Amino acid sequence: MTVIEARGLRKVFGATVAVDSIDLHVKEGRILGLIGPNGAGKSTALNAILGLTPYQGELRVLGRDPWTQRDQLMRDVCFIADVAVLPRWMRVSQALEFLTGVHPRFDRAKAEALLARTDIRHASRVRELSKGMVVQLHLALVMAIDARLLVLDEPTLGLDILYRKQFYDSLLNDYFDRSRTIVVTTHQVEEIQHVLTDLMFINRGRIVLGCSMDDIEARYREVLVNPEHVAAARALKPIHERQMLGRSILLFDRADARQLAALGEVRTPGIADLFVAVMGNQAGMAQGAAR
């Protein structure tokens, strides 16, 4: 079952191309991380998927056109757009009542059970809550909706590490199952590494790398090269090289595992290091093309 299907998705603001003809194919039961620098086009792509902005190209979310059928789509799709978009005047009890009133898939008892684990009181207004509590509240509301697709755009921005950890733990343990799909963007790359099933690097409106986490483990190897083997290792064409504590760490794409093992300690790279390597090469390629 395909949840998001995009072909040639494109969005232009004046002279700026925010999303440049990307193809997307997200299947049910996946947790996709969209990673990219600021202004890469992540939020624009998500806004198109959520029916918040018009676009060019073909896009179907759960079989619907998000731009013309947003209200029907939102029965099955849920999103946390940004921190602090909950209306500040609203009381927690009013949020529960309102969602019960307008959302056919909202389970009030579940939301209340989730809120009972926090310090949030029902009589509080959103403006009286701390930043972390607002996110907790929003997540409780969203997790109580029996949606098929959940989109999170920088959900933990500005939160301390304790809240961030709780956020993803709660999402994985209390919400996610194989019939749901989650798309998430964040700058805190390392924190979602163990959460994701799929990864997509996006830069200048284009997809630079898109594959499953299993593929990443199969394709990419990071080697802490022993000093005597550095020259030999460089000959194997690493995609990236960095120095740490006097040792060279080289990153390889589709290299022979046995050859690498002879050079030093081999491990799977972190997303952040992979991101730096892939994006760095991108910039190099762009410069090369310009010349």
Place this chain on the structure above:
Amino acid sequence: MNTQSNALSAMSPARPLYWLIRRELWENRYIYIAPLAVAALVLFGFLIATLGRAVATADPARKAAVFAEHTGFVELLIMGTTFIVALFYCLGALHGERRDRSILFWKSLPVSDLDTVLSKASIPVVVLPLLTFAVTLATQWIMLLLSSAVMLASGLSPAALWTQLSLAEISLLLFHLLAIHGLYFAPVYAWLLLISAWARRAPFLWAGLPLLAIGVVEKVAFNTTHFVTMLGNRMGGGDGVPPYPMPDSAAMHHALTLPALGGFMVSPGLWIGLLLAAAFLAAAVRLRHSREPI
């Protein structure tokens, strides 16, 4: 899955509208606080005046006249308050949610832009007139009871007072509020909602400037003032005769006749206004669909 699709189909189309209107009242509490506060203030003043006059005048007929004057004043005051509330509300209704980005939360729910705009338009067109009616009537009844109590206490018969709040007068008030404040002013509210959905900042300025510009261009180009006159008449001022019976006027009891009501309901002014209102609201729905947070 089966129970879920049942739940979906069981949700009546009126249900979201009901919750959206409640939502507006949660957010904009001044909608009912303002008229209630004015009513409380009037009652306070009336209490002092009644106690004072109870000593001064002993003539029941004179008292009835003073009372009629007061109840008419209450009507105008509360109506004026809710009219200002309506204008203020409309200008902020579709602007505030974009400014504080909460529109992103509202749009994450299965609620259409049409329902949202309709719920916001129903505040000035339906909710405020009914609220004005209820508050005005309650205030007048309390005044009646207060006056009667004071008169009884000073040994007078309050019977003359009790002819004041006749059924005819109450019906006229309700009609006036629903027809004039609801329907006749509908294009004004719809225009303000449209500006509120469109303007990036200063909706108050944008609501007035284009109208002023049209008036100025007309004056310079043709040396006429039709547009300004029309606007003035619509807002109830100007030199034109109001197209509806005014409550509490001398002819009030005669004005509430079927021909008068019928005449207003089929007058082209009302229907042209309603068509304009519908066009403005349709444009506001389109803008709500495409506008992003500011």
